[in-house]
Amino acid sequence: MLDQIVKTLSWIREKSFFIVVQRTFVMLMPIATIGAFFQVLKNGIFSPDSLIYNIFNFDSVMSDQFWNIGNAVSTGMVRVTLGMFGIYVAYFAAVQTARLYRKDATMAGVAAVIVITFCAFLSGADSEKEIQALIYSRVLNINGILFAIIIGYFVGQIFHFFGKDHVHIKNENYNTIRHRAWNTFIPTLISIVGGLILGLVIYYFKIKLMDSLYLKGLISSLHNSNDLKVIVPVTILATLLWWAGIGYPLQSMITTSNSAAAMANMNAALRHGSASVPYKYLGSSLVQAYGWMGNACIALSLIVVILLFTHEKDLEKIAKMNIFQVAFGSTQGLTIGLPIILNPLYLLPVVFIPAINELIAAAAISMKIIVPSVYPVLRGTPGILISFFGSNGNWSCFIFTILLFILDILILLPAIVIGQRINLELIKHGK
């Protein structure tokens, strides 16, 4: 059976789209890792609602000047790395696709950048400050890279079908460059016209990409639900979308909720303790504390697995470089660097681990082994400690979470084994 899985996954991996995805993400690993580092600084150190900020009392210890500088630098760096990640993804996706078919890759990349920035612009065109709308656009953000990768891939395909074959010349001169430019004219034009039509559709139908009411409704249904029949499917859907490159639903799902139900829980806990809350299986707290475990369930456990059980230097390096970021909740370096996102290998673990965690946690709550996590938890709290702090220091919650974490590691082990088999397979086929 294992052989069958390896074969199927290798077959998927050899599809041009997934080849492009892999190459693009691996290429962009440094940017994602650096971006994640600054995100930790921004969310973990310079943010007044973060753990480190509060326990070291930066409100009074850190001077306003230092805070202003630190906040500006980290916010700015996050914006140009992770905030505009879609541009880089679209560029490299088009480059890699065109290169796959030996077409002129550079122009394909530029054409893809034009298309995606144009779509981002029209997607937020009715906002007052247009330039800002572009920079803050959710289309370009790392949480919405599915869109970018598709655009890059399609532009690359346009170059595949309409571009002339291109051989890289070492010493280009004026004439060869002019010739090259004319060769790319038709596919570039087609790409831009295609982008124009796509942009107009977005503009005309006022499509707010990555911002639809439907997604918001989904999240609030989870936040306010006390029903596992709702919570588990919604979690699966959100992690599936996250795997596919749309991270917004998951991102807002795992932040501390202020819903009426969460308030009621907390007020009850303040009065009579955590065991007697009205909504024992409340979605928001179940996901945050046990399901997603503040990124620990997938990202941190994966780092442990990679460091301990693989003997691949490159993978270990990526894991080591991201260990600090992941511990404080920024996983982009890892999810892009391995990659996890759009990697068929990780689809099943990503989709099912949080759901399994939630079911086990709910069972443990009903058996009164652990208590629901109802107290607000600060940003940047390490994932495996969320349930402990969220239950006002309940030790059985802590031990339970550690066990859950070890279970997640065990679930991920086969994925790594299969991954290595696939790599061998691919090397055998010379790809």
Next chain:
Amino acid sequence: MANKQKMIFNKKNIKWLIILFAILFALSIPAFSWMKKTNHDREQRHKAILSPVVMVPGSSATVDRFNPLIKKLNKNNSHPHSVLKVKVSRSGKLSYSGSINRGDNEPIIVVGFENNSDGYTNIKRQAGWLNTAFNQLSETYKFNNFKAFGHSNGGLIWTYWLEHYYSDYSSEIKMTRLMTLASPFNFSEDNINRKTQMLNEFIKYKKRLPKNLRVYSLTGGRSYESDGIVPEASVAAAKYVFQNQVKSFMEITVTGDKAGHSDLPENNQVVKLMKQYLFKAVKQTPAPALSKDKDRNKQVNK
């Protein structure tokens, strides 16, 4: 070959994990005590039944401005309100006099300022000083709701505070009622078509006013147009700020004996109205959130 190796434990890398978990462990110790303290505070605030009335006097007045008023309020009252007076210096230093009695759930806190001159610039400054005092008071007494009273410029200071500082507290502490007494929202201007800068700015930021607040605007009628100092139209301008913005907004005109601007705090009608509308403990459930005394939250959450 690599195929066989894959499940072998990689000992070299275990040091990385040890470092990681050591850091997490080291962090979790201060985090644990921080959490215990915060949740304890939350619990205290949640259980608090204290609901003070915070009073701010007008220009040229000191923390003793309301002494006669408080005396009247406490007259024939089996549970007299205890009084705490807080004076804020120009540099923001607080000096206290009086105290809140144990068991008094509705004490009066008077906040006065060393620099009590008139003018919009100074009202803004005084709102900042009020915030310094309020922050300290909320930390010390951990109440989850309070009522506000402002005479003359005091009402304007409260309005400015509500629009610019209240959001730092609003998730934990609710202002349930605000009573302004002869507060000149349009200063000495008696024509509403000539709005002062202050009134324009109050209107500009009125969306920030809390939706659950009840506001009572009292004015004195010495003549048909004014209380002797402040034009009635200027007090009535409050409606452009509060009406349709807060839960309810009520305008009351007091006439007769002691209806002049400076006599109003001792006016028997005013005392009655205060007893009726301001002094009544309100049940409140606070929302949990972390308040910070700096404005960094606002900048971050843009």
